[in-house]
Amino acid sequence: MKLNDYQEKAMTTCLASCKNEVYAINGLQAEVGEIADKIAKWVRKGICRIDNNHLVFNTSDEEVVNEYQEELAKEVGDCLWFIALCSRQLGYTLEEVAQMNIDKLRDRATRNVIIGEGDNR
Numbered sequence: 001m002k003l004n005d006y007q008e009k010a011m012t013t014c015l016a017s018c019k020n021e022v023y024a025i026n027g028l029q030a031e032v033g034e035i036a037d038k039i040a041k042w043v044r045k046g047i048c049r050i051d052n053n054h055l056v057f058n059t060s061d062e063e064v065v066n067e068y069q070e071e072l073a074k075e076v077g078d079c080l081w082f083i084a085l086c087s088r089q090l091g092y093t094l095e096e097v098a099q100m101n102i103d104k105l106r107d108r109a110t111r112n113v114i115i116g117e118g119d120n121r
């Protein structure tokens with residue numbers, strides 16, 4: 001699926017009352033929080049642990065691990081929905097935002113400033 005196709009389809013589910021920047025940004029933050037919340041609760045319950053910055057599930061049952069990973073992927077999808085909304089509210093397609101990001105990263109890599117600080121380095 002192309003990003004713009006996704007954006008077009010996703011935005012057909014956007015209610016009129018949600019077509020604004022505040023809802024888009026706050027919704028994105030909330031969805032990112034849902035990912036962090038799931039991981040925190042799983043760590044608390046001993047379902048998984050953080051090992052060398054990686055999420056490691058405390059089971060060898062692949063089916064169970066896949067279910068947890070799918071839960072996280074669905075939350076990532078929710079983030080994508082809000083990113084699509086943010087992009088549209090700012091007047092961009094998702095593909096334009098993606099291309100702008102790749103262009104920025106390539107430029108930084110070319111100039112050897114991937115590691116550094118500042119939005120406009």
Ligand SMILES: [Mg+2]
Nearest residue numbers: 031034075078
């Ligand atoms: Mg969600």
